[in-house]
Amino acid sequence: MKTLTLNIKARFVPVEKDNEKSPDLRALCGPIEIGAGWRKAAKDTGRLYHSVKLDDPSFPGPIYASLVEIDGGYALIWSR
Template sequence: MATIGTFTLNADGSYTGAIHTLAINLKKVQFRPVTDKSSDKSPDYRVTAGNADLGAAWKKVSKDNNDYLSVRLDDPSFGAAINAALVVIEHVHTLVWSRSNGHKED
């Protein structure tokens, strides 16, 4: 699991922060709450950097009963979409990523 970003929770329920990897250096990223969800499966947040839409996030609860956001980031410059999680680590909202272990069976 690698830390690729840190975020601050704002009073309006949004998050602001940065994402840094070997290929990405985004200093002003926002997770904005979706107020007009069309269904229960619609994302809870839209992830943006400036005017660019980077992806979406869904509210989840871990096996240990901790709230987190399941994040899917995508951009034409990426080789493939990135799955990550926004979790609290030592009181900091941290975006973590880990490489998939391979193909999931249905």
């Protein structure tokens, strides 16, 4: 994840779900958990993506984003 004030390497790791509301992914920066993602399908197209929430005490607030597959890779898309 890279912005004007943030430059970190994060990875999304699949996790076993405890229940249907548990996240499908954990977002990690090294050993530190900075967020989670839940698998969803777009209402209009049915295309799969992950709804992601990233947070850290250094952030002014949580970042809500979509993790989508693009051309064999992934893109993290957010808006404010």
